[in-house]
Amino acid sequence: MKPSLLVVLAVALCAERAFSLSCFTCKDASSNIQCMNIATCSDHEKYCLTTYSTTGLGNDRKQHITKKCSAFCPSIDVNIGIAGVATSCCETSLCNFSGASSVKTSYTMIAVGVLASLACILRLGF
Template identity: 35%
Template sequence: MKTTLVTLLAAVLCVEQAYPFICYVCQEKESNKNCLTISLCAKEDKYCVTVRNNIGTKPNKPKYVISKMCSPTCPATSQQQNQTDQRVYCCEKPLCNVNGVSGKQSSSGVMFLGVLASITYIFACGR
């Protein structure tokens, strides 16, 4: 079993984009630690997206909500709406939106843990 899991993990890390594409998903969470649900994306989805909205009312104490999703396109990257500051981060690798503030880069250690967690999740749910 360990050999199979290690082989599968190595294959996932070596393949640029394995199908099905997977991303972290959540809706308007106040903390990134509450925003780590793994989801299989639709066939047409190519991006993992993280949207961070500043909803704080005090200028020196920002408050954010985070949403993550799969998407076939990368939405407009940053925009200001009324008094809400919205940041959008897109990335094109499985589980690349693990970080709550920047989806452009993630460390290989975090990526490894994310892939390992997703494989464990898939095996646990498949039985």
């Protein structure tokens, strides 16, 4: 009876591992084509997380893509004009093939920030 118990235990352990989540991974890649590495997630990691960030303006604009396994799914979508961050999550193997929604530079936010700064300076009498 002990050998059959060991066989059942071995099958159960192998079957659980076969259903582990797999995600594409990369860190601070400049394009999605650099994010084709595949990692098997640990048991507590239930999401494939993609973070897309941008900094700069015009021709000086830089983008960074990070993909990884994650235990939680943060919902971040921030754009402060010259910088922005967006995240996306999914729950099936290799579901994070494409990048997160891109973050666009908001010239309106830049203008509002400049006008608010000027108003503060003029009010303080500098």
